[in-house]
Amino acid sequence: MGPIQGSADERAVRLGGPKHLAMLAVLLLSSGRVVSRERLLELIWDGQPPVTAIHSLEVYVSDLRRVLKRLDTECTIRSEPPGYAISVRDEAIDLRRFEQLAREGRRALERGDAQSAALLLREALELWRGPAFGGVATNRFLEGERARLEAERLDVVEDRVEAEMRLGQHARLIGELEGLVAENPFRERLCGQLMLALYRAGRQAESSSAYQAVRVRLADELGMDPGPYLQDLLVKILRQDPSLEVQRRLGAEPESLPVTNLPTPLTSFVGRKEAVDRIGQLLARSRVVTLVGPGGIGKTRLALEVGRGLLERYPDGVWLTELASLTDGGLIPEAIRVTLRVSEARSKSPIEAVTTYLQQRCLLIVLDNCEHIVEAAAHVVEKLAARCPKVAFLVTSRERLRIAGEQLWQVEPLTVPEATSSGPNDNVAESEAVQLFLDRAALSRSSFGLTAANSRAISEISRRLEGIPLALELAAAQVATMSTDEIERRLDDPFQLLTSGHRTASHRHQTLMAAAQWSYDLLAENQRLVFDRLSVFRGFDVEAAATICSMSINERGVCIALTLGLVDKSLVRFEGGRYRLLEPLRSFASEKLHSRGETALVQERHCRYFLAVARDRQPGELADWLKRMEAERDNLRSALGWAQDNDQELAAQIVLALDLWWRLRSHGGEAHPHLDALLQNREAQDATRVRLLMNKGWYSWYAVSAPEAAVEPMESALALARTLDDPLALIDALFVRGRYATHEGDPVQARLLLEEALELARSKGDQEREAEALHLLGVADGAQLQLGRARSELEQSLEIRRSLNRSDEAAVTLQFLSGIVGAAGELDRARRLVAEALELGRQLGEHAYLHHALDIAAGLAILEGDAQRGLTLVGAADAALERIGWSPTSVWDRLLEPYFQIGREALGSRDSAAAEQEGRRMNYVEAVEYGLAWLSTGT
Numbered sequence: 001m002g003p004i005q006g007s008a009d010e011r012a013v014r015l016g017g018p019k020h021l022a023m024l025a026v027l028l029l030s031s032g033r034v035v036s037r038e039r040l041l042e043l044i045w046d047g048q049p050p051v052t053a054i055h056s057l058e059v060y061v062s063d064l065r066r067v068l069k070r071l072d073t074e075c076t077i078r079s080e081p082p083g084y085a086i087s088v089r090d091e092a093i094d095l096r097r098f099e100q101l102a103r104e105g106r107r108a109l110e111r112g113d114a115q116s117a118a119l120l121l122r123e124a125l126e127l128w129r130g131p132a133f134g135g136v137a138t139n140r141f142l143e144g145e146r147a148r149l150e151a152e153r154l155d156v157v158e159d160r161v162e163a164e165m166r167l168g169q170h171a172r173l174i175g176e177l178e179g180l181v182a183e184n185p186f187r188e189r190l191c192g193q194l195m196l197a198l199y200r201a202g203r204q205a206e207s208s209s210a211y212q213a214v215r216v217r218l219a220d221e222l223g224m225d226p227g228p229y230l231q232d233l234l235v236k237i238l239r240q241d242p243s244l245e246v247q248r249r250l251g252a253e254p255e256s257l258p259v260t261n262l263p264t265p266l267t268s269f270v271g272r273k274e275a276v277d278r279i280g281q282l283l284a285r286s287r288v289v290t291l292v293g294p295g296g297i298g299k300t301r302l303a304l305e306v307g308r309g310l311l312e313r314y315p316d317g318v319w320l321t322e323l324a325s326l327t328d329g330g331l332i333p334e335a336i337r338v339t340l341r342v343s344e345a346r347s348k349s350p351i352e353a354v355t356t357y358l359q360q361r362c363l364l365i366v367l368d369n370c371e372h373i374v375e376a377a378a379h380v381v382e383k384l385a386a387r388c389p390k391v392a393f394l395v396t397s398r399e400r401l402r403i404a405g406e407q408l409w410q411v412e413p414l415t416v417p418e419a420t421s422s423g424p425n426d427n428v429a430e431s432e433a434v435q436l437f438l439d440r441a442a443l444s445r446s447s448f449g450l451t452a453a454n455s456r457a458i459s460e461i462s463r464r465l466e467g468i469p470l471a472l473e474l475a476a477a478q479v480a481t482m483s484t485d486e487i488e489r490r491l492d493d494p495f496q497l498l499t500s501g502h503r504t505a506s507h508r509h510q511t512l513m514a515a516a517q518w519s520y521d522l523l524a525e526n527q528r529l530v531f532d533r534l535s536v537f538r539g540f541d542v543e544a545a546a547t548i549c550s551m552s553i554n555e556r557g558v559c560i561a562l563t564l565g566l567v568d569k570s571l572v573r574f575e576g577g578r579y580r581l582l583e584p585l586r587s588f589a590s591e592k593l594h595s596r597g598e599t600a601l602v603q604e605r606h607c608r609y610f611l612a613v614a615r616d617r618q619p620g621e622l623a624d625w626l627k628r629m630e631a632e633r634d635n636l637r638s639a640l641g642w643a644q645d646n647d648q649e650l651a652a653q654i655v656l657a658l659d660l661w662w663r664l665r666s667h668g669g670e671a672h673p674h675l676d677a678l679l680q681n682r683e684a685q686d687a688t689r690v691r692l693l694m695n696k697g698w699y700s701w702y703a704v705s706a707p708e709a710a711v712e713p714m715e716s717a718l719a720l721a722r723t724l725d726d727p728l729a730l731i732d733a734l735f736v737r738g739r740y741a742t743h744e745g746d747p748v749q750a751r752l753l754l755e756e757a758l759e760l761a762r763s764k765g766d767q768e769r770e771a772e773a774l775h776l777l778g779v780a781d782g783a784q785l786q787l788g789r790a791r792s793e794l795e796q797s798l799e800i801r802r803s804l805n806r807s808d809e810a811a812v813t814l815q816f817l818s819g820i821v822g823a824a825g826e827l828d829r830a831r832r833l834v835a836e837a838l839e840l841g842r843q844l845g846e847h848a849y850l851h852h853a854l855d856i857a858a859g860l861a862i863l864e865g866d867a868q869r870g871l872t873l874v875g876a877a878d879a880a881l882e883r884i885g886w887s888p889t890s891v892w893d894r895l896l897e898p899y900f901q902i903g904r905e906a907l908g909s910r911d912s913a914a915a916e917q918e919g920r921r922m923n924y925v926e927a928v929e930y931g932l933a934w935l936s937t938g939t
Contacts, residue, residue, distance in 0.1 A: 019044060023060045027077065027086040028095070029145060036083040046140055094127045095149070101127075102156045109159060113362065113390070114166035115313045119284045121160035128153060158189045167312075168246045170197040181210070185217050188226065192233050199237050199244060207237050260318045261339065262307050262366075269305050270439055271414050271432030272298075279306045279409055283364070283392050284313075286407035287385055290395040293411035294570040294585060295519050296470030299396040300368050302411060306394060307366050314392070316363035324369040329376020336365065336380070351380065355387050362390035371398035371569070372522055378403050398519055398570040413467030413582070417459040428455050433462035433472055440476035448479055457484035464491050466582045516588040519571055530562040531571060532596060535589035536606040538634030539580040548605045578631070600646070607639040607650055614657035622808030623843045629661045636661075637670075644674060648682045656691050663698075664844075671699050679713075685720060687729035693717035694736045701740055714740060731757045731769050735776060742780040750780045771800040775813050782820055782895060791820045811840035815853035819895055822860050830860055835935040842928045851877050857931040859899040867903035869934055871912050874900055875919025876927030883924075 022044045027035060040057060041049040050056075061077055061084060068075050076087050101124035108117035131146065157180065161173060177194040184190055191214045198207035211226070211234045218224045225231075236244055279302075282289045291299045307318040321339040323332065333350035342357045365384075370377040378401040381393050385405065395401060400408050414432035428434055429450055437458055441448045450458065461484065465471040478487050520528060533549040534540070542560045550559040563579065566572040572579050581589060593599050613632055617625040629636065636658060643651035655674050662671045675696045682689065694717040701710030714737045721730040738753035758773035778794035781787075794817040801810040814837035822830030837853040854877035861870035904912040922930065 019056070020060050020063060023057070024064060024086075025145075027084060031086050031096075034080050034083055034085040038082075040083060098124050098127045098156075099152075102152070102159070105156070105163070106159055109163055111362075111390070112315065113313075114163045115284050117163040118160060118167060119281075121156055121163060124156055125153070125160065154184060154187060154190075158187070158193065161190075161193050165193065165197065165200075166246065170200040170246075173197050174201060181214075185214065186222070188214075188230050191226075192230055195230075195233055195237060196244060200246065204237060204240075208234065211237075260307070260311060260320075262304055262318060262320050265301075265304070267443070268439055269301065270436040272302060272305075275302060275409075275411075276306050276309060279394070280310055280313075282407045282409065283310065283394065286405055287392040288381055288395065288401070288403065288405055289393070289407045289409060290397055290400050291409050291411050292397055292400055292570050294398060294468075294582065295516060296468050296584075297411050297413060297570075298469040299411050301469070303366050303368065303394050303396050307364060310364055314363045316361040318364040318366065320366045320368060322368045323373060323377065326373060329373035332367075332373065332376055332380045339365075351383065355384060358384060358388040358391045360390075361388070364392045364394060367393060367395045369397070370395055370401070371519070374399055374401065377401060398522075399568045414462075414469060414472070416462045416467045428459050431459075431462060433465070433467040434458055436469060437462060437472050437476045440473045441479045444477050444480040454484045457488045460488050461491065464488070464583060466584065468582060468584060471584055516585060519569070520588070520592070523566075523569070523571075526558075527562055527565060527569075528592070529596075530559060531566055532589050532593040533598070533602050534563070534566075534572065534581060535586050535593050536602050536638070537580070538586075538638055539578050539631070540635070541578055544609060544635075545579070548602065548609050603642045604647070604650075606635070607643050607647070607654065610635050610639040611650070611654050611657055614654065614661070617660070619805040620807045626661065626664060626844065630665070640674060644677060648678065649688075652678050652682060652688050652692060656688065656695070659691075659695055671695065675699070685723075687721075687724060687726045690717045690721045690724070690726075690729040690733055693720065694733055697740070698736050710740060727760050727764055728766065728769070731760050731764075731766070731773075734760075735769075735772060738780070739776055742776070742783055747780060747784050751777070754780060767800050767804060768806065771797045771804070771806070771809065771813075774800070775809075775816070778813075778820075779816055782816060785895070787820050787823055791817065791824070794820060807840065808844070811837050811844070814840075815856060818853070819856045819859070822856065822863065823895065827860060827863060830856070831935050834860065835932060838928050838932050838935070842925065842932070851880050854880070854927055854931055855896050857935060858903075859896050861934060862899050862903035862906075866934070867906040867912070868915050869930075870903045871900070871907065871915035872919040872922075873927065873931055874903075875916030876922045876924075876930070877919075878916070879920040879922070880924045880927065 023040060026040060026043050037054070037057060041053050044057075045053060061079075065077050068077070078085055078087060101120050105117045105120035105124060108114075108120060131150070161177065164173060174194070174197050177190065177197055180190050181187075181194050191210065195207045195210050198204075198210060211230060214230065215226050218226060279289060279291070283306075291303055293299050304320070307320070311318055319339050321332075321336050323335060326332065326335060333354055337350045337354050337357075340354065340357060342353055367377060367381065374397055377395070377397070381395065381401060382403040384391060385393060385403075400406060414436060416433045417428045417431045429438075434450070438448070438450055461475055462472065465475060475487055475491075482490075520531070523531065530545075530549050534545060536548065537544065542563060545563045546556040546559045549563070550556050563572065567574050567579065571585060572581055580586075590599075593602065610632060613628065614636060636654075640651060640654045640658070643654055651674070655671070655678060658671070675692055678692055679689070679696060682692075693713045697710045697712075697714035697717065700713065714733075718730075718733040718737050721733040724730070734753045734757035738750050738757065741747075741750035741753060754773055754777045758770065758777065761767075761769035761773050774793045774797035778790045778792075778797060781790035781793065794813055798810055798813045798817060801807075801813060814833050818830045818833035818837060821833060834853050834856050838857065841853055854873050858870040858873035858877065861867070861873065907915060919927065
């Protein structure tokens with residue numbers, strides 16, 4: 001079935017040369033049986049073995065055993081008189097798997113299950129990778145086996161075509177059949193299938209022509225006429241015999257009872273086309289498929305849509321059994337019996353009567369809403385599936401059945417617009433959630449549609465309701481009495497707004513509150529408690545859930561188990577390696593937590609946990625810390641918001657812990673209101689206030705470009721720090737004020753402040769602050785072109801940072817040092833230094849203070865004569881700074897701009913502008929890769 005090869009971890013492994021493969025092929029064809037040495041010699045060498053054949057045979061066996069052992073398979077070659085035998089599971093051999101699938105496919109075809117037959121036979125044919133025994137030394141035996149297997153393959157192709165023809169796929173098959181007939185003109189079944197496909201496609205004349213072509217070729221090459229099968233088929237085609245049409249329901253009587261009780265939908269089905277197709281495919285492989293998801297997610301509507309699409313697959317129908325109203329799981333068999341119209345039998349229980357009825361029937365049962373009696377439903381489905389081989393079950397529930405053979409399908413929310421999409425031209429209308437909202441809104445107001453005026457609000461409504469169909473339908477109903485802007489504003493309390501469902505809908509689907517309460521009522525009390533406490537999170541991992549939601553160390557394991565149980569019940573979602581509650585469910589749980597009187601307690605635990613997360617930055621792990629901070633961004637903001645309203649001291653600690661993240665990720669605008677509020681409301685004159693004032697000044701100057709507002713808080717921080725007995729707070733205040741003096745062109749004050757900081761840091765033995773002071777002094781001296789002193793200071797800073805494993809801070813020093821070294825003419829070392837800085841920049845991302853490394857790489861490229869590349873990097877660095885809202889500093893303007901000007905003069909104004917524009921089109925990672933490619937190769 002293609003070249004003979006082994007595989008391990010999905011990788012092909014070479015087994016040996018042509019003779020090795022010939023021997024292996026013979027043994028595999030006789031797997032489980034001993035093949036004598038004489039037989040092997042005869043077959044492998046076509047009856048003419050050389051004098052060394054016995055020895056060669058032993059070598060082949062030894063080589064094959066070694067390869068098979070390396071593959072760590074259960075396949076072994078054993079010596080057993082009078083020869084050798086191979087032991088291998090049949091399912092490990094593609095030929096045996098092919099034969100098994102072919103048998104199962106033919107049995108499915110014989111019992112009228114064309115859909116399953118088509119899937120099984122396609123799977124069998126997909127095992128073929130080319131002519132059988134490819135790469136094997138040619139001999140008469142294997143040539144005969146190859147011909148036999150090719151004939152078997154064609155038999156399966158014909159069976160698969162037969163199955164797909166029964167499914168009405170004749171038009172799609174015509175092209176394939178024309179190719180098959182051209183390659184195999186004497187296989188009459190293929191010829192007949194082509195004739196029938198053409199006829200069913202309305203091409204009767206071509207169907208007749210196909211017959212004539214076969215007749216002529218048989219006469220010319222074999223001197224024969226077509227057989228009775230083709231002759232009878234031609235007659236039926238010419239007569240337009242009704243029996244040639246697709247038999248939609250095999251064996252069904254024209255006046256039989258209806259084959260479904262599925263309700264006719266009153267509204268259109270929006271989105272989820274792929275889900276409908278995929279679930280249909282799952283039902284062809286597994287006879288029990290369970291759709292799970294929270295209330296209101298659309299499980300029932302999806303199941304009904306799948307069922308309607310499968311009516312032709314199940315000749316005895318698709319039947320809906322609704323279980324929501326049942327309170328006793330023991331009544332499920334009776335509900336199914338009534339649905340299927342099975343007569344009561346006094347001598348049999350309902351489950352026995354239903355089983356007897358279903359054993360010879362082929363149908364699909366949709367069991368809707370099983371979650372409140374899920375254990376009983378599991379027992380019934382398992383029993384019926386085991387005893388009724390042609391019956392399939394499509395189950396909807398908020399948790400899985402957990403029975404053998406069950407295939408799970410998680411019903412996802414409808415797709416929502418991207419957060420950046422708001423206008424009608426921003427692909428808003430492609431969102432499934434928006435499409436559903438528009439469709440249902442038009443039912444309440446026929447003139448309603450997507451416009452430039454309402455697209456932003458509709459996008460936000462779709463996002464805030466997280467694509468939950470029930471919530472969207474309830475919101476859309478409100479357009480009869482209010483604008484979309486008003487609907488959006490009122491979504492702060494979705495359960496108050498979304499209360500106008502259809503009167504004829506089930507109670508749990510009339511309001512969003514009812515849908516959530518239905519699921520909540522099914523939980524045990526300890527599950528409800530954990531669910532309520534999880535409402536403080538905006539996404540979480542199990543470690544966070546265990547720490548915050550359990551009140552003692554002994555409860556942690558229980559809390560984790562309960563959280564995972566809520567995932568099973570579709571109340572907590574697991575996506576992207578994290579857990580979360582859909583926002584409407586989070587709001588519901590938050591109200592329940594408030595009713596318990598636990599909100600303040602759990603919120604404070606949440607705040608303190610994420611304060612610890614923000615403080616947990618280990619040496620050399622800045623990239624990982626930044627990723628964690630980004631993952632927890634919403635939790636950090638929520639924690640700070642709560643602390644700001646309830647605990648000023650805790651809020652201050654969180655603000656200071658978030659400082660580096662805000663700086664590196666350009667969230668300065670987010671920091672300002674918190675700093676202002678704390679400085680106004682918090683009166684303590686302490687080190688914390690020093691740092692709050694420092695940050696206020698820094699953000700005013702560097703992040704929001706308001707230098708006039710920066711000096712006062714910086715001076716206040718320094719003055720307060722000098723009154724305190726806290727040298728570290730004083731050092732930090734000196735750093736901020738000294739950096740500001742450097743960049744604002746006051747080198748004398750900068751040096752005085754930074755030298756004081758350096759002396760204090762050394763006196764306290766604080767190496768991290770010593771390295772920072774040296775770094776800032778080096779930057780200040782570099783700005784004044786004091787290159788020798790700047791180099792010495794930066795070298796010392798780099799040495800300390802590396803000794804402390806502070807590779808992240810070292811990267812910032814590296815980029816400045818590389819500029820100084822390059823200006824001194826040491827281009828090779830400068831290239832190595834800036835390449836190291838850029839490599840760290842690639843790990844840390846766009847907001848990591850490393851844009852100057854691109855500028856320095858640009859200057860080096862220009863110095864080495866590559867002005868085109870240098871100016872491209874200049875454009876990329878400028879664009880990267882603009883994207884995060886920062887401006888280039890005067891420090892490096894003085895040092896680098898002369899080199900950039902040399903490059904512009906070398907290229908000319910037109911080409912230099914084009915090069916810089918090319919760089920501006922790059923994102924940060926592309927620019928870093930572009931720079932590193934040149935630095936590593938010089939090209």
